[in-house]
Amino acid sequence: MNNIAIIFAGGSGTRLVNSENKIPKQFLKIYGKPIIIYTLQLFEEHSLIDKIYIAIHPDYYDFAKDLVKRYHITKVAGVVKGGASSQESIYNALKLAQSENSNDDIVLIHDGVRPNITSEVITKNIECARKNGNAITCTLCFETILVSENSKNPDHVPCRKNTYRAQAPQTFKLGEIISAHDEIRKINPNYNDIVDSCTLFHALKKDTYMAEGNRGNIKITTIEDLYILRALIRYKEDMEVFGRE
Incomplete structure (x- = not known):
């Protein structure tokens, strides 16, 4: 079975785009290299990843x-155009992957x-998905989580030791995640309130399993995130140098 990375980067990054910067955040450069290339290289260099598909x-x-081509990402098997939402973009990439791979492959x-x-974390996702059928990357919350319907008063305060942050990757068998998308698209074609694959599975009352993530696994959303990423x-580069010494 293949292990396939689906990288979705179809958004325009409106929270980072301004009048001076019209480039979507995935193409912003950190130390001379686009953010999306840092991401792709993680999967390119991982020995268990066989193919990469990109929704852009x-x-x-x-x-x-x-x-x-410029950065020699040789595992890319296909690039598709993204859709109106992140889930639409993911679906487009999954469908291309399905046309060329087995439904039992891991994505x-x-x-x-x-x-x-x-x-x-990539390895843990693959191992968890092969054992349990899927894997959701998670980290424990160190802050108190509040649930509020009106954005003014907390309706519920979950016990912190039981709260986790769902991140990515989120890993599934190719055929199962496409079937889940197909089910959702019949009843919720615009993916309203479906923010990731985890919520998609839970909307269908399907079980998911957690794989431990790393604390630095941030999603670049705001200008502050760019400084953190730098x-x-x-x-990481300093640690590699010190490790060689």
Whole structure:
């Protein structure tokens, strides 16, 4: 069975785009390299990943294909144009993957702007999905979580030791995640309130399983996240240098 990475980067990154910066966040450069390339290289260099499929913003389709060639991301098997939502973009990439692979293959669905997962997290996802059928990358919450319907008063305060942050990758058998998408699209074609594959599965009352993630696995959403990413990349590079010494 193949292990396939589905990288979705179809958004425009409106929270980072301004009048001076019209480039979607996945193409912003950190130390001279686009964020999406940092992400792709994690899967390119992982020994258990066989193929990569990318869903990209339609306006940047050719640009993304050029980046893949320029940075020698050789495991990319296909690039598709993203849809109206992140879930639509993921579905487009999954359908392309399905046309060329087995339904029993494992797919790791990952944000193009989440470039700081570790190799160990990728491995844990594959192992968990092979054992249990799927894997949701999670980290324990260190802060108190409040649930509020009106954004003013907490309706519920869950016990912190039982709260986790769902991240990515989120990993499934290819045929099962496509079937889940097909079910949702019949009753909720616009994916309303479906923010990731985990919520998609839970909307259908399907069981999911957790795989432990790493604390630095941030999704680049705001300008503050860019500063954090710069620090994380520099820290990782320093540790590699010190390790060789």
